[in-house]
Each structure stands twice: as structure tokens, then as C-alpha cells.
């Protein structure tokens with residue numbers, strides 16, 4: 001990979017704000033500043049070492065002090081950290097995360113994994129060259145909503161379908177994503193990139209399966225070939241997991257982009273709020289059901305079943321909603337059981353993280 005950091009930072013406050021630093025982070029940092037530490041945004045974590053960007057340029061630092069047995073409390077791409085400068089730079093603390101994209105870890109234990117921290121926009125990347133996978137899009141949107149960031153769906157590879165194909169896919173995806181912008185782009189031709197730039201801001205993360213075109217889109221937005229890409233497999237159109245690390249890269253017009261490795265499975269953690277946002281169309285119908293606790297199965301005067309009969313709602317979507325809610329509830333129960341057996345200082349940390357998240361959400365409402 002080429003170095004994305006060809007020009008050293010000039011004025012420190014200016015360069016930090018292009019990376020997402022603001023007054024509220026500054027206030028949280030006061031204690032660290034008084035201790036002689038400097039703010040650093042984590043761009044990549046690799047076996048305990050962290051690449052960061054600071055006001056005076058890139059710094060590679062030790063991350064042992066910000067790595068914990070529970071992955072949710074370990075340093076992650078997008079974190080703001082307090083860095084002790086010097087010949088052996090070290091990250092000594094993490095600022096509370098404003099948003100965090102958290103999935104259930106792949107092994108389905110009660111552990112969770114943070115995919116990216118302090119994200120403002122989550123781009124769910126969907127390839128137009130592959131059949132639509134509704135369940136995957138809904139899962140990614142649930143993670144995105146639950147993080148507190150703004151979700152956007154990008155349909156990539158628009159050059160591989162005709163106009164009718166693109167508009168049919170857009171309509172189908174819009175029905176899965178109430179309240180979410182859906183933008184068609186082509187990393188190959190550059191089509192749609194300006195539309196995308198108008199709907200994302202700040203820190204933007206690209207999420208999606210391998211081969212969807214995340215890194216190609218990243219390069220198009222960066223205006224440089226910074227991320228490696230490779231052909232999908234001819235046999236089944238799946239990607240080759242080319243991107244192996246989450247990587248934060250500054251965008252030319254300000255703001256930053258986080259490219260991520262292709263997601264294999266997307267386990268939902270305790271994300272009931274996010275799930276409800278994704279399926280807000282069903283929630284809206286449900287308000288007109290005769291019974292407040294209607295399960296939308298065979299109850300009389302069920303507005304959700306009426307919508308299915310009228311062709312306004314796909315029965316598959318109702319099934320997927322139920323499945324995600326169940327998964328979220330099970331994850332919540334596992335998390336409760338695990339947490340109740342943990343040391344109290346860790347509980348306090350979790351509460352602090354949640355409080356920070358909810359403060360941000362309330363500000364957004």
C-alpha cells in the first residue's frame with residue numbers, strides 16, 4: 001500500500017478537526033492534556049500495535065494499555081486515544097466512544113466485537129452484480145442504526161446493470177430501509193460518487209460482504225489507489241477477502257473513511273432499538289392492530305396481516321423481523337448473564353460507554 005499521509009500536518013487544531021476532533025472530545029481530553037498526553041486517532045490495529053494520526057502526523061504506538069480481555073473494551077479503528085509521545089510512544093487511555101458499531105462475535109459467545117468507533121455515517125455496500133440478499137442488508141442496517149450513526153445504502157457496480165435493473169434494485173432496497181438514503185454508484189465509472197458525498201459526513205465506514213466493491217469505492221472517494229482490490233471468483237461471484245484490516249484514511253475534502261474486511265456473518269448483539277428502526281414500516285402498521293400485544297399471526301383486525309394481504313408488505317420481511325428480534329433478545333440475555341458475573345469496575349465502564357452513546361443519540365433526536 002502507498003502511504004496516504006504524504007503531507008505532514010500543518011496547524012494542529014485544523015488537522016485534528018479534519019480527522020473528526022471537536023470541542024466535546026477536547027473537553028473529555030482535558031485531564032490527559034494536563035498530563036502531557038496528546039490526542040491520536042487510531043487508524044489501524046495490528047497485533048497490539050496501533051497506527052495513529054496525531055496533529056504532528058502519523059505515529060505507531062504500543063497498545064497494550066488499551067487492550068482488554070473483553071474485545072468490546074479494546075482499542076479499535078476510529079478510537080480517539082491519549083498518546084504518550086516519546087521514543088517509545090504508547091496509547092494510555094481511550095476516550096469514551098460517541099458511537100460504536102458492535103456485532104456479536106463470530107463464535108456467538110456473549111462477547112461482542114467493535115467494528116469501528118466514533119463513526120458518523122455507515123455505508124452498507126451492496127453489489128448490483130449479485131442477487132440481493134435482503135436479510136444481510138437488514139442485519140447491517142440494524143447494526144448501523146444501533147450504533148447511533150446514520151446508515152446509508154450504496155448499490156455498487158451500477159455499470160454492470162442497465163437503468164431498469166438499477167432502478168428495480170433501488171426500489172427493492174428502499175423497501176428494506178425506511179428512512180435511509182439509497183445511492184447507486186460505480187467505482188469503475190465514478191457515477192453516483194457526488195450523490196454519495198452529499199449524504200455522508202465526518203467519519204464514514206464501509207461495511208459489506210467480500211467482493212461488494214468497498215475498497216474500489218474507497219479508492220474512488222480518496223482519489224487514489226490506496227487500498228488493494230481483487231477480482232471476485234468467477235465460479236460464484238464471491239470476493240477473496242482482499243482487505244484484511246480495518247483501515248482509517250483521511251478524505252481529500254476533510255472527514256475520514258474506514259474501509260473494512262468483508263463480513264462473513266453478521267451476528268446481532270443486543271440491538272433491539274436498531275432492529276425496530278430497520279422495520280419501522282412494520283411498527284407503523286402494528287399501531288393500527290386491534291390488540292396492543294398483537295403478534296400479527298391470526299389475531300382479528302391485525303393491520304400487519306392486512307398489509308401483507310394488500311401486497312404492501314412482504315411476508316418474508318415479517319419473518320426476518322421476528323428472527324432478528326429473537327436473536328437480539330437472546331444476545332441481550334446472554335450479555336446480562338455474563339455481566340452479572342463480572343467485576344464491578346468493568347460494569348462501571350460498560351455503563352459509562354452506554355451513557356456516552358445515549359447522550360449522543362439524544363442530541364441527534
Ligand SMILES: Nc1nc2c(ncn2[C@@H]2O[C@H](COP(=O)(O)OP(=O)(O)OP(=O)(O)O)[C@@H](O)[C@H]2O)c(=O)[nH]1
Nearest residue numbers: 157187210211213214215216229231241242243262
Ligand atoms: N464493474 C465494476 N466492478 C467493480 C466495481 N467496484 C468493484 N468492482 C470489482 O469488484 C471486485 C471486488 O472489489 P473490491 O473493491 O476488492 O471488493 P471489497 O468489497 O473491497 O472486497 P474485500 O476486500 O474482499 O472485502 C474487483 O474486481 C473490482 O474491480 C464497479 O463499480 N464496477
Ligand SMILES: [Mg+2]
Nearest residue numbers: 214215242243
Ligand atoms: Mg476490500
Ligand SMILES: [Zn+2]
Nearest residue numbers: 289294296302
Ligand atoms: Zn397485528
